[in-house]
Amino acid sequence: MGDILLTIKNVSKEFYGNQVLKDINMEIKKGEIHALIGENGAGKSTLMNILFGMPVIHETGGYQGSIELDGKEVMFNSPHEAMSHGIGMVHQEFMLIPGFTITENIKINRELTNPNMVSRIFGKQYESLDMKRMNSDARKALDIMGMSIEEYTLVAGLPVGHMQFIEIAREIDKTGIKLLVFDEPTAVLTESETQNLLAAIQKLAAQGIGIIFISHRLEEIMQVSHRVTILRDGEHVVTKDTKDTNVYEIAELMVGRKVSLDRSGSDSRRISDEIVLSIKNLEVKMPGEEVKGFDLDVRKGEIIGIGGLAGQGKLGVANGIMGIFPARGQVIYEGRPLELNNPRGAITAGISFLSEDRKGVGLLLDESIEINTVFTSMQIHKEFLHNLGFIRIMDSQKIRNHTNKMIKDLDIRCTSSLQHAGSLSGGNQQKVCMARALTQKPKLLLVSEPTRGIDIGAKKLILDLLKSLNEEQGMTIVMTSSELAELRSICDRIAIVCDGKVKGILSPEASNAEFGLMMSGVHADSQMGGAE
Amino acid sequence: MLKNEDKQNNTVKKNLDIPIVKSIGLPTLIIAAFFLLVMITAAVLKQSLPILISDILRRFGMNGVLVLAMVPAIKSGTGPNFALPLGIICGLLAWTIGIEMGFVGFKLLLITSAIATVFAVATGYFYGKLLNAVKGAEMTIATYTGFSTVALMSLVWLMAPFKSKQMGWMMGKGLRETIKLDGVNAGEIINNFLSFEIIGIKIPTGLLLTFFAFCFLVWLFFRTKTGVAIIAGGSNPAFAAAAGIDIDKNRIIANILSTVLGAYGIILYSQSYGFFQLYSGPLMMAFPAVAGVLIGGATASKANISHVIIGTFLLQGLLTASMPVANQLFAGTDLSEIMRVILQNGIILYALTQVKGGGK
Structure with a gap:
């Protein structure tokens, strides 16, 4: 690892008076793999948007602080400008054209061309493509990634793992690439594809490219990164050398919010052992929140929380039960099977959503x-x-x-x-x-993200209302939320969803680290033993 | 969807910050101002105001139900019923069958309405099915459904085995282009019911009462359980689906209603004219009706009874009044017809530009 490549100095950002980044400082060295982690809404995306000069930043009044690349202050007004300075991004969603070959996808908008008759008259736009040189460039980029696939294959029909590699190949084919940002690159990959990718990332770093690696999977971070920076609620929590920390500590720092346990008066409440709702192997095809075999038993009179990171499928559960998205599996409500994909049936049975x-x-x-x-x-x-x-x-x-x-x-x-x-x-x-x-x-109330987009005062009112419905009327409540603190403040139990399944059920008093680890899909028991 | 809405709200805020403009709507105000101007000009030119007003009332009443037919379709989310010719043809077919059966006067009117209902319900059902199959492109499909049905029916008018002397040509086969209702004692039969004259203005009481009665019934329908469900399905399909509403069924019901109103509309229209027109007669009749409801302040996704009443009055009033005025001012030109085309198509164009990107 060599000199400092990128410095982020005291960067702050406000959206309409709402502070989303406060005084962020970060340094990335040449050849370093720098992991950036934080919960949803911690400010990772905003920071990357600033780095790339995304229009959304300028439209909302720019940012404070400064960014230096190779020791010179830069301020990008468009992603294009950022790219021309050697910053690349590998997207979470693939931005590939299926009907084009791998080469064409890698070279899109940067095609190598030769002049011809027409172009001499009408200009550069009409030059013919130099497929030979383009293919050899693509080959070179694919080789760096250790991909043996032919560069003239069509992208359509390739496995997702390959698509991810093509995305990366496109970035490294750009001349003078200095810094590459990977935004959750492994989210859609299988285990072996992930290992290939991580190896490729290490290879790139070895060539002196600086890498920002955003991931929720803490094991990967431990495996490849040199340093980690943790953001929480828009604040820079800490930057540490990876070798000096462990999964347990990272998880705790990531969640690390003070939890206000506010279950006073809950003693008078009785949660019976009767199971009012039993979900078995529920699968829901909700785009972006797919549920893949969810099991949960809900007891009469309790407030049960469903938590987890965005995209893991927690929102799909309630939508599946209510028939809003196509679902499969078994849901037993009050002893009788509930017909799925039938909103009317669910409402008639006494479930509100x-x-x-x-x-x-x-x-x-x-x-x-x-x-x-x-x-x-x-x-x-x-x-x-x-x-x-x-x-x-x-x-x-x-x-x-x-x-x-x-x-x-x-x-x-x-x-x-x-x-x-x-x-x-x-x-x-x-x-x-x-x-x-x-x-x-209703006898059973399903609430999803009840406080999303609501100011703090109203948030409390809504949560208090849920609590009083539960306490005074004995209403069973299933609450799905991205805000862990909110779940911990009113729920009796919290099921954490990861990859469409229940990863585990925690008590609201469980430690930050337990929540953090479970949300990241790490088996808590196996890691905690090693950490202590 | 949300973004679009915000955008729209913003442009509305930017352009129309005056409260009255906001609550009534810019197009409605412009047309109203224009209408007033024409009326004043008519007075200045010493045209007979009583005759003009009588005419306006008559045209208002006779077009009203056709415009009202737009409301169920718009509320259900399928957009203005550009396939109004379907309903109109049902009404026309009912007229011809009624006359062929030899009925006259009020009896003819009742039989015609009954037959029209049967045809329109059946047609509306299949038309609704068609619209459910082409979600997102309803308005275009509707327009061409109307056009092609009119063409198809031209063959029917020519070949159907009608024998009545009232409707056939002097020689050869087929029905005449224009069929007079005076011959079967049905001309102005509703208009003249309880009608009276006051300061030279003829009030077509029966016509207006019928129109308002239909308005009331449609208003009432949209306060029923089914009516409210139709509104919800039209204004937010995701919401309605989550509440367990069968949106497709409701869209069919709404379009049946719209088609039936189209059939009644043409019956009311033609008795007031004293004749009805077959063949290409219904071809363009959807457009003044669509324009009418839009001028009243409706959009392609929202419409109320008040929009129908205001819009029909303004559009028909303007068209009626401008004809004699234009003829006197610019003798020898066809200015009023040109203006009708500009107004009618202009307002439809304006409304279509306000439509949010393809509904799902």
């Missing part, structure tokens, strides 16, 4: 609070209707009274019950969703 997609699935933005509140009950339970023989007409008076009661009970801030849901603030919209769920008088 608060979707994580409040504006997309949760609300009729152009309709009044009244309609939003009573809609599901009206349609499924045929309430709030005048029954005139074969015609059922809305009972406006009953709807208004009920909605006004809900507005009062849940403290929904609005001008009247006729205000459109779309014009309410996020917190109040969530309360309207809640009002609808409660109007259905």
Whole structure:
């Protein structure tokens, strides 16, 4: 490892008054593999966006602090500019054109060309491709990666592992590449592909390229990185030499939030041993949140949390049960099997769902609070209707009274019950969703990301409300959330989902490290023994 | 989807910060101002205002139900019913069958309506199925469904074995292009019901009452369980699906309703005219109806009864009033017709530019 390649100095960033990065300092040396880790929302993506000059940064007022590349201060206004300075990025999603060959994908927009007749008249855009040189360049890049595949193969139909390598080959084919960022490159790879990739990364580093390696898989980080930097809530927690630390410590530092245990009054509550909901081998095809064989037993009267990192499938569980995304497997509710892929059936059975997609699935933005509140009950339970023989007409008076009661009970801030849901603030919209769920008088309430996009005050209100529903009415609640602190503040047990399956169930009092390790897919027992 | 909405809200905020413009809508205000201008010009030119107003009321009533037919389709999320000719053809077919069966007067009207209902329900059902199969491209498909059905029906008008003297040519086979309703005592039959004159203005009471009755029924329908479910499915399909609503079924119901209203609409329209037109007569009839509801303030995804009433009145009022005015000011030109085409197609174009990218 040699001289310093990249220095990030006191970088801070605000989005609309919301501080997402505070005083970040980082140094990357030539030939170093520098791991960057943190939970979702810790600020990793924002930091990388700043480094790449993504437009989103400039549109929101730029950033404070400075970035130096090779000792010179730089400020990139576009990803293109960053690339021309030798910074490359390997994306999490493949940006490849399936109908093109490997060479064409590697060389896209940087094609090598020879002049011809037409181009002499109409300009460089019309030069012919020099496939020979392009192929040999591609070959060279593939060789560095240790890939024996022919460079003229079409990308369509290649295994995902290969696609990842082609992405990387494209980056290293760029002349003068100095720094490569890998954003969770192993998320979609199999074990052996991962090992190949890690070996390739080490090879690249050996050539003097600096590497920023973002991953949730702590074992990989331990295996390849030289140093780790941990971000948490936009703050730089620590940078350490990998050899001086261990998985246990990293996990703890990553989660390391003070947990306010607020389960007072919970003594009066009784959780029976009766299992109200039993999920067996549930598979849900929810794009980006796929569930692959989820098992969980929910006891009557408890609040159970489902946590885990984004993309691991925790959001798919509730959506699968409610029939919003195609699901397979067995769900037994109150002793009877629940028909999957049938929203009406689930609602009729007495399950209510608060979707994580409040504006997309949760609300009729152009309709009044009244309609939003009573809609599901009206349609499924045929309430709030005048029954005139074969015609059922809305009972406006009953709807208004009920909605006004809900507005009062849940403290929904609005001008009247006729205000459109779309014009309410996020917190109040969530309360309207809640009002609808409660109007259905559910026995089981599934809530997903109940506090996403809501300010702190409203957050507390929503959580308190969930708690009181549970304590006073004995409602069973399954709460899915990305915010571990929130789960730990009200749940009795927390199931951590990793790769579409339950990795383990923890008590809210479990240590930060246990949560961190489990979320990263590490078997807690095997690692903790070694750490202590 | 959300981003689009935000964008739209922003442009609306930028362009129309005046509250009244915001609540009524820019196109509606422009057309209203124009209408007023034409009326004032008419007065200045010493045109007979009572006759003009009588005409406007008549045109308003006779077009109303056709415009109303847009509401169920828009509310269900399939967009304005550009396939209105389907419903219109059902109504026309019912007229011809009724006349062929030898009915006259009120009896003819009732029989015609009954037959039209049967045809329109069946047609609307299959049309709804078609729309469910082509989600995202409803408006285009609807337009061409209308066009091609009109062409197909031209063959039917020519070849159907009708014998009635009222409808056939003097010689040869097939139905006439224009069929008079006076001959079967059905001309202006609804218009004249309870109609009266006041300061020279003829009020077509029956016509207006019928129109308003239909408006009330449609309004009531959208307060029923099914109606609310249709609105939800149109305004947020993901929401409706999560609540266990069968969106496809509701879209079919809404389009049946729209087709039936189209059939009743043409019956009301033609009795007021005193004749009805076959062959290419229905070809372009969807466009003034679509334009009407849009001028009233509807969009391709939102429409209310108030939009129908305001829009029909403004568009028909403007078209009726501008004809004599334009003829007097610019004698020998076809200016009022040119203006109709510009207005009608302009407002449809405007509304289509406001549509959010292809619905799913």
